[in-house]
Amino acid sequence: MKTDLEQLLELQQVTAELRRQRERVAAYSRRLQEIELASKRMRAENAEREAKLGALKKEWLEGELELKTLEEKLSGLRKRSAVVRTPKECEALEHEIATLEEKRSKLEERLLVLMEEAERLEKAEEQKKKEERDFTAELVAERERLIEAHKQSSELIKVLTADEARMLQALGDPIAQIYSRLVTKAELPVVARVEKSTCSGCGTQLPIHLVQSLKTSGEVELCPHCHRLVYVDTRAHSASDD
Numbered sequence: 001m002k003t004d005l006e007q008l009l010e011l012q013q014v015t016a017e018l019r020r021q022r023e024r025v026a027a028y029s030r031r032l033q034e035i036e037l038a039s040k041r042m043r044a045e046n047a048e049r050e051a052k053l054g055a056l057k058k059e060w061l062e063g064e065l066e067l068k069t070l071e072e073k074l075s076g077l078r079k080r081s082a083v084v085r086t087p088k089e090c091e092a093l094e095h096e097i098a099t100l101e102e103k104r105s106k107l108e109e110r111l112l113v114l115m116e117e118a119e120r121l122e123k124a125e126e127q128k129k130k131e132e133r134d135f136t137a138e139l140v141a142e143r144e145r146l147i148e149a150h151k152q153s154s155e156l157i158k159v160l161t162a163d164e165a166r167m168l169q170a171l172g173d174p175i176a177q178i179y180s181r182l183v184t185k186a187e188l189p190v191v192a193r194v195e196k197s198t199c200s201g202c203g204t205q206l207p208i209h210l211v212q213s214l215k216t217s218g219e220v221e222l223c224p225h226c227h228r229l230v231y232v233d234t235r236a237h238s239a240s241d242d
């Protein structure tokens, strides 16, 4: 039969492991959320770039059409200029042709700019897509690892929670109640070793009679200051507790 102290120390190890696993699960969840956000951001950036490129191409196509219309108009005007009779008509036509030619020249310049811009974007897009493929592969692998680790920790938590409950029950009240209350309020260890007559939980010097009683009984008492369960490690007390 184990003493209360032995049971408490085992219980405390289980509680500590349970906390570690819960922290891990929380960290895994946070990282998974970050990955989710990063993927979402990447998809949004992709869509934005594609929209930009699409708008550019649309403008370019429309420009090409407009250029074709202009060319046709110019060709029509030139044909007419061959058959005009009066100088006035001739002047009017030449003026119209000059206006259209200027318009065409500006349009051609704009189309050149658009084409260069589209080429630049497409090249950048290729590079970006490659980077994204690598990044996505990394994220997918990390995500899988995290999900697996999350699953393992969650299963461990189930086992540890059951262990903790079983050990508390074995311990019985009132000590199980004291322990349960302490772990919700104080930092571990809540079953604190007395070191050099001091509570290792809060650092308070304990009364001599308390230390003496702990040494003799080998059991636990409450620290008068922090109310943790204190004990003297009788196996090692001659070296560290005097």
Ligand SMILES: [Zn+2]
Residues within 6 Å of the ligand: 199, 200, 201, 202, 203, 204, 223, 224, 225, 226, 227, 228
């Ligand atoms: Zn204390």
